[in-house]
Amino acid sequence: MAKHKQKRPTRDEFELEELGNQLVEAKDEEMEVILTVWGQTDPVIGRIVALDARTRLVHVEQQDSLTKVPFLDIMKVSS
Incomplete structure (x- = not known):
């Protein structure tokens, strides 16, 4: 039996x-x-370096790494 996501x-x-305006x-x-990202317990903290309209990913630079977060999974933006 399959789990329901x-x-x-x-x-x-x-x-x-x-939300889009806040990110821009x-x-x-x-x-x-x-x-605050849906489905993740820890927030993503960093600077937004790119907003990819084609893939709908938000690129966040964290110290020396890059995290790509799906736009629709972002629940809240704070600074």
Whole structure:
């Protein structure tokens, strides 16, 4: 019997647009951000270095590594 994967919470267009604006501003200002990511217990902390519209991935630089986070999995952005 297959396990049912827990479904990510749905958000409306306004919430997604606001989230996108926060990510763009953080990238432009080169701010360090704390991303709360759905399905992960630990937040992703670092600077946003790229927003890939084609793959819908947010590239976050953490000290000396790069983490790629799916846009739809980001629940909250704080600085």
